[in-house]
Amino acid sequence: MTPLAIVFFLLAVVIVWGGLVASTLFLRRRPERQSFPPGGHDDHREDAAPIEHDT
Template identity: 55%
Template sequence: MSATAIVMLIVAISIVWGGLATSIVFLRRRPEKTDMPYEDPDLKRDDYVREHFPHPTRDT
């Protein structure tokens, strides 16, 4: 391998592994929310009812 290929390999590896490490650190500092905002029970019921209807299809 040439020196240019080795340098590009090192750059690519550092970008990929650096992004992974950065995302892990970010998620450890600021985990995802577990307490979601209040949701109206009527909207939840409508979603449940709509979920059991057949999917609309086009008759063309």
């Protein structure tokens, strides 16, 4: 392997594993969303679903 290939390999490993570690740490600090945007009323869409036919 050339030195350039090794550098790109190490860069890719740092980006992938660094992103995994960063996202894991972020989710450990804030596991669930604390507030939701306004307006989330139930519009009963499951009540007016399309008819399913047995074929």
